[in-house]
Amino acid sequence: MSKLRVGIIGAGRIGAVHAETASFRLPESQVLSIFDVNRPAAEAVAARCGIPAVANSAAEILADPRIDAVLICSSTDTHAGLITLTAQAGKHIFCEKPIAHSLPQIDAALAAANTAGVKLQIGFNRRFDSNFARVRQAILSGEIGTARLLHIISRDPAPPPLSYIKVSGGMFMDMTIHDFDMARFLIGDEVEEIYTAGAVMVDPAIGEAGDLDTAIITLRFRNGVIGTIENSRQAAYGYDQRVEVFGSEGKISTANNFPNQAEVSTGSNIRRDLPFNFFMDRYTDSYVSELRSFVNAILDNQPTEVEGVDGRIPVVMAMAARKSYDEGRPVRLSEIEN
């Protein structure tokens, strides 16, 4: 297999990104077909990216014998089922996060992929961002000694529509899940206990919908590291995504990415323009890198860099975070499993 032949299910925002990457940016991949329940959306992406076919159903893609791998970019409620079906069709799977909001569904999907012996990668693209990858490298190389404390700042520019929040599984499942993955990725170990201090500060309607919009989550890792995640659904100054890891020999901190590196001094102050305000701008390169990683894992028959279990554990963490918030006490992850 010299070129990976790909089918795409879902032609929304993220499906379009992966379609463009797989068509144009990765010489090792080729998109044969795309499907979306909204057919005009699939047609538009196909036209722009030169994808030769628009499928009439997901099943049509799964049945196509030329297709080696499927990118699942449809809505979250379809992920687990499609993983199972794709695995049963013997095709490798790239699936957007989260796999599902329920552990039994996730476990069934992972079992199906495992049984079929296909590769599965979960779309935690931030691991491939050059800033966070640099932090991980510092920890792996011992550049800052042994990690002791972790601080993740993760703030969105604005909350999603209330209609989305109601089906999102809540902030922890929808937004913090990236940070839970980041915490595991950076520290390279598992979290045992979570304590959530959360609130509704951005919009009372979010609270009325049963969710929260602001939180500081304390994480205790098995290896002793203590970490915090600072979340807000809204940041006036834009998309704020930074981490700091403090270790026995030093620390490493990342700053945001900016559209330009210009600084203006006037009689009022010294200033620069705001950081990228949209995850597509901030994480552009990481989407390319994660898909390259997936394509190469298959072509080289190596494990994927973000495996099925990496999609499961953050869901457990999200559940523990919520339970801690509800009960006002630290919650061990083992409580969720039992």
Add this chain to the structure above:
Amino acid sequence: MSKLRVGIIGAGRIGAVHAETASFRLPESQVLSIFDVNRPAAEAVAARCGIPAVANSAAEILADPRIDAVLICSSTDTHAGLITLTAQAGKHIFCEKPIAHSLPQIDAALAAANTAGVKLQIGFNRRFDSNFARVRQAILSGEIGTARLLHIISRDPAPPPLSYIKVSGGMFMDMTIHDFDMARFLIGDEVEEIYTAGAVMVDPAIGEAGDLDTAIITLRFRNGVIGTIENSRQAAYGYDQRVEVFGSEGKISTANNFPNQAEVSTGSNIRRDLPFNFFMDRYTDSYVSELRSFVNAILDNQPTEVEGVDGRIPVVMAMAARKSYDEGRPVRLSEIEN
């Protein structure tokens, strides 16, 4: 009273700093006498600062009718008693932190000062640091909207000697107490509940002495703000003292202070020298500002900027932080009082 006449009790490191400030840097003050149980220490400071008298006892200073105010810079275990005696002598009081490790002792001292009608200022010098003062100003002025999240990073370059740790009252009482005060100062409100995730990571001997050396402490304020304090008794790169406050309209973050603003680029990297490594270098100006504030409060007959109660509450917070650490659960400050 055009010039405040001052006596100093304690000629150690911090006593020497205040002696120099009151003698040289503040035209409005004049040091008449200094006492230390270690007489040569007092004599050395007197010689260097031109202080005309070295007292034979604290009582001699308290009995000196020319003296308007006393700076209490002796060891912590003497603070509460000296506050009471100084108040009874009718003199104004500047006292280093903490007042004491026990609430009844603190309450007795504050009552004495109150009864005597003298002014009392507690030595939380960091409030007078230009960085933190700027943060407070941003919150007061509404520059970042309503505060929502607070993050305080406070790491010492190296732990104090074990002998000191054993009598210090523990990390929360000795080191974090500054951060507890900073949290109250910046947010301008009181903390209701504290959750501590702590550990011994720097030196097992600290753990054997019953203390911890690393912690992340979550604070819940009455007004809804959630904050964290990150503490380590040791930072490889020096003294690390930063805060970030996130609000509805923006955020404000401070960086450390550095001995120079030079940046070197070579074939290896782009680098700058480490920040100030010693609290005397980092907070030089704040010691002058806090004493100026005290002197002016007396000369102008205004309330001091850091009153007796500001010395008491951080002790309660330290107790709650310890209790939370011991019991593995969030602790309300009201539990400490009862």
Add this chain to the structure above:
Amino acid sequence: MSKLRVGIIGAGRIGAVHAETASFRLPESQVLSIFDVNRPAAEAVAARCGIPAVANSAAEILADPRIDAVLICSSTDTHAGLITLTAQAGKHIFCEKPIAHSLPQIDAALAAANTAGVKLQIGFNRRFDSNFARVRQAILSGEIGTARLLHIISRDPAPPPLSYIKVSGGMFMDMTIHDFDMARFLIGDEVEEIYTAGAVMVDPAIGEAGDLDTAIITLRFRNGVIGTIENSRQAAYGYDQRVEVFGSEGKISTANNFPNQAEVSTGSNIRRDLPFNFFMDRYTDSYVSELRSFVNAILDNQPTEVEGVDGRIPVVMAMAARKSYDEGRPVRLSEIEN
């Protein structure tokens, strides 16, 4: 014309970049054919970018009636001749800098383009870099008042091979020419006088070849602005491309672009990784933007953003800079024309 049909002459490093951009990144363009004197190079680019034809000669591209515009990416000595031929073939022209090393050749090429009424854009891609574009915007908008002083820092990571230096026309014609363009672009006015303080500091062999490798060039603009360009053929820490413009109401300065935004603190120093070391990495986005600008200028029948005369004037400036270096005195550009 809804999609611009493009032919490319030259499949070297920059030709490959434009081929990829025109094939993949710009939906409004389509590459029909590519030619290179090194046929395998053209074939490789065609294969990678899905270009349907590899031409046997430049003439074949110029004769292709389907082709609307030609990207001239061949060696400098062919630029002027190809501009003339392409213009005579009635096709629009994008040509890499410099047009030529001789003014009569340049003038002939510009006259041909003018006579033919085709559009011509010169490849000064840095105008499209987001940093420099932001500086230009600050000047245009009055954000820093009226410009007074300009400082351009432009240092290459390492000198090109000596064989290239010998045919490059010299540092001013090959490297500084970008800075001459940048100076005109940022200030929006013409330079009247140039003074060069130059030297051979990097490699004596460069001096023996009749060139220099280090220079500070002072520019006097008609509107009174004074500027300097700092050049070095070698910078130990990588590619260094910054500007500062000082105006009556403020200043604007740009920093380099970096592969990541991480900062590491250790017991030695606080450091970050080096900036991008290669112009392809630093200016990736600007190559896309300049070609988009060219394509849109043609499709919308608007003037190009970098016209023929913008390719001529920096050559005059390079000549003046060299004359100033040779004669040790300020040289007016009018001396070069006469």
Add this chain to the structure above:
Amino acid sequence: MSKLRVGIIGAGRIGAVHAETASFRLPESQVLSIFDVNRPAAEAVAARCGIPAVANSAAEILADPRIDAVLICSSTDTHAGLITLTAQAGKHIFCEKPIAHSLPQIDAALAAANTAGVKLQIGFNRRFDSNFARVRQAILSGEIGTARLLHIISRDPAPPPLSYIKVSGGMFMDMTIHDFDMARFLIGDEVEEIYTAGAVMVDPAIGEAGDLDTAIITLRFRNGVIGTIENSRQAAYGYDQRVEVFGSEGKISTANNFPNQAEVSTGSNIRRDLPFNFFMDRYTDSYVSELRSFVNAILDNQPTEVEGVDGRIPVVMAMAARKSYDEGRPVRLSEIEN
């Protein structure tokens, strides 16, 4: 001599600074007497600093046998004469810059000091600023290899009153003289040739007074280094004092000093407060360091760090810069001497 006994001539702004330093900040010095033609000014400084005597004349200070050294802080036109008289009185001399506006006057003063065998230090305080000292150290230690290019940015917040400009000797003699000294200090070598591109941009009245207010000055050093000085009498954003030295193995750049290290992010931009706006604030510590250096040079019988010739050469450079401006050509310093 265990404590240096000092007299001060001149109780203006800078005289007051040195009086305070010598009285309070340097345990090794003691001020015995101060004189100013404006007696109330001298009395005010004496009262504030505890100086026991206010002299009736400069001669009275020079005749005082207890005084070891004299700080000459009076107006520039008196410097050379007072150096001569102080030297003849056998006292060591600290003199503010510039020594004089005429070389014969300077030479006479230096000869007098030399004949008398007294120490002489010129008040180029910026050498003692921690930023510039760090740059010098980088060059001395080889941290950036061999210096190749130097860029000094030196902009005042606002021009001095026109009345002062008229007697100041012009911008080069009054303001750039600090930068001329900085260039020599940093590079550790002498300038051979100067080229000035100057203009009147800030205020036409400055031009009418025969001076200029904006300049870029190119310096060629004997050792081959090329440098530029960017000057403006006015910067909207405050006092701007930075340098960058580029060497064979790297570069070092300094930033300005700021009153705080806070950064504010809002919906508009990311900003910090302006740098120190006044030389007294920016250079506070350097004034202490330069006087400490002077006092120690005498007490230890070592050469001063800024000797008489260091006061003469920048005057020659200022003359060359003006001649270059007047004649529109590079001027060699040797032309000034002949």
